[in-house]
Amino acid sequence: MKKRSVEQFDPVCGDPVEGDAHTVDHLGVQFLFCSEQCKARFQLHPGLFVGCPGEKAPRQSGQEVIKQRCLRLAFPLMARKAGEIENCLQKLLGVKSVxxxxxxxxxxxDLLLISAEEIEEEIIECGEYLGHSLRDRLERVFIHVEEQSEISSLEVHYKKKVD
Ligand SMILES: [Zn+2]
Structure with missing residues (x-):
């Protein structure tokens, strides 16, 4: 009889995970992930996904931090390219609609799963240019800073017990 391991769930996307192709050791516990994307997200902000005794992380309590943004491009999109970029972005974890x-x-x-900065990187990877007027650039910087501080205020920070 084949030994069955305890079913494990990816703490980022919540999917059941088989195999240990993507793992992270965090606070002495091994976590399994379905993909490099989920693993990278966890490593960036573990406190969004795993809390500590007595304090659940936002993702563990089912919280979502929904953001709606309008990202300006440098040039108008061709009709075919618009569909391509929508497909590209819809595949990203945390993207609800495009x-x-x-x-x-x-x-x-959902800001717990993806940031504006990461979405912008994907747009560039798809071959588009973001708006480059001073106003567009300042707006992006402002959003990045704002999202960073919102994320760090949501993260559960593990406090080491001193005794
Ligand atoms: Zn995952």
Missing amino acids: NASDDHIDITY
Whole structure:
């Protein structure tokens, strides 16, 4: 009879995980992930996904931090390219909806799972240029800083017991 291991769940996306292709040791516990993307997200902000005794992490209590943004592009999208970029972004973990048209992309996402900065990187990878007026650039920097501070205020910070 084959020995069955205890079913484990990816703490980031919540999917059951088989095998240990993607693992992280955190506070003496081994966590399994379904993909490199989930693993990387966890390593960046473990306190969003795993709490400590007496304090659940936001993701563990089913919290979502929904953001709606309009990302401006440098040039209007061709119709075919708009569909391509929507497909590209919809595949990302945490992205709820995408609508690309003309020179902007309307996107809704869960900040626990993905940040505006990561979405922008993906847009660039898809071959598009983000708006480069001073206003566009300042707005992006402001959003990155704001999201960073929101994320770190949500993270459960593990306090070492001193005795
Ligand atoms: Zn996952």
